[in-house]
Amino acid sequence: MVAATEHDSEKPTREYDFTQQDFESVKKLIYDRAGISLSSSKKNMVYSRLSRRLRANGLNSFREYLGFLNKGGREEWEEFTNALTTNLTAFFREEHxxxxxxxxxxxxxxxxxxxxxxxxxxxxxxxxxxxxxxxxxxxxxxxxxxxxxxxxxxxxxxxxxxxxxxxxxxxxxxxxxxxxxxxxxxxxxxxxxxxxxxxxxxxxxxxxxxxxxxxxxxxxxxxxxxxxxxxxxxxxxxxxxxxxxxxxxxxxxxxxxxxxxxxxxxxxxxxxxxxxxxxxxxxxxx
Ligand SMILES: C[S@@+](CC[C@H](N)C(=O)[O-])C[C@H]1O[C@@H](n2cnc3c(N)ncnc32)[C@H](O)[C@@H]1O
Known part of the structure; x- marks a missing residue:
């Protein structure tokens, strides 16, 4: 029996193909734009947050989305950045x-x-x-x-x-x-x-x-x-x-x-x- 890999276990549930190369491109774009360093453990998070942007723009693949982003205007860049930030906070967090x-x-x-x-x-x-x-x-x-x-x-x-x-x-x-x-x-x-x-x-x-x-x-x-x-x-x-x-x-x-x-x-x-x-x-x- 072969152990299930990330690819095996995720492929059937994924609406869009999301290759390692797509992930590397997203990593580079958000690093260059916002300084955010994404580790490889964030691949699923990136997929789920950005697939909403593919849906919103009526696109069929991450490749298409990345091309759209590179050609597109300020608005989608803003949405891309908003999608990839983590906003966890609370009143009086770190109370000391x-x-x-x-x-x-x-x-x-x-x-x-x-x-x-x-x-x-x-x-x-x-x-x-x-x-x-x-x-x-x-x-x-x-x-x-x-x-x-x-x-x-x-x-x-x-x-x-x-x-x-x-x-x-x-x-x-x-x-x-x-x-x-x-x-x-x-x-x-x-x-x-x-x-x-x-x-x-x-x-x-x-x-x-x-x-x-x-x-x-x-x-x-x-x-x-x-x-x-x-x-x-x-x-x-x-x-x-x-x-x-x-x-x-x-x-x-x-x-x-x-x-x-x-x-x-x-x-x-x-x-x-x-x-x-x-x-x-x-x-x-x-
Ligand atoms: C985890 S929250 C922390 C919020 C709050 N400071 C706290 O400690 O509860 C991180 C925030 O940093 C913002 N952020 C990420 N990259 C940024 C950047 N390059 N410039 C300004 N804000 C950024 C995110 O949008 C997010 O709202």
């Missing part, structure tokens, strides 16, 4: 960061303006959590704080901008936060909650590809959140991004990273201050 953020903001209360950049904002839970922490620090819903929330994925940004979440997304939040920061839906909106408009007013949402040169933004930022996105990039790409963060961060600013991300390979730029929170390497002028 938020008291640190609150303290940092609290210590800067005398500044006329505090700027925060959330650089992989996904569906908005992270920038809204930042806004809630800021409101707590200032004990005001109109603090002098601007939050820039960016992501490469235009679909998630739309969701983020709406600020409406199913109640199951809020399950883990304490009642006090629910009461202070959300408006529960009624009637047809039952089962959903909207973030208070004051939180939304603190945030500007914009598309930004971390891989691109010449980001159209101006610092200095008191805080940069870049959590759970660097894991999709290889080390040289991470370093290039960190090199662009450095001049945008205030001298006493903080860079928040995800739980499995470490920037030891950029020790010339950033130094670890506490668990997954970095600061700029101080230039001693020597």
């Amino acid at each position: 960061h938020f008291p640190i953020l609150e303290r940092h903001v609290d210590q800067r209360k005398n500044k006329s303006k505090i700027q925060i950049w959330c650089s992989a904002a996904s569906t908005g839970e992270e920038p809204y959590s930042i806004a809630m922490a800021v409101v707590n620090a200032f004990k005001s819903f109109t603090p002098p704080v601007q939050i820039l929330a960016t992501d490469i994925d235009t679909n998630v940004l739309e969701t983020a901008q709406q600020g409406i979440y199913g109640m199951e997304r809020l399950e883990k939040l304490p009642n006090e936060k629910l009461k202070n920061f959300f408006l529960k839906g009624s009637g047809v909106n039952i089962g959903f909650a909207r973030v208070r408009p004051e939180l939304r007013n603190m945030i500007t949402f914009r598309q930004l590809n971390l891989l691109n040169d010449g980001w159209p933004i101006r610092g200095p930022f008191d805080v940069i959140f870049c959590r759970n996105v660097m894991i999709y990039f290889d080390k040289p790409t991470q370093y290039q991004i960190l090199k662009k963060f450095a001049p945008l961060l205030a001298n006493d600013g903080l860079l928040f990273a995800g739980h499995s991300e470490s920037f030891h390979h950029a020790a010339d730029l950033f130094t670890l201050r506490e668990k997954t929170v970095y600061e700029l390497v101080k230039n001693t002028g020597e």
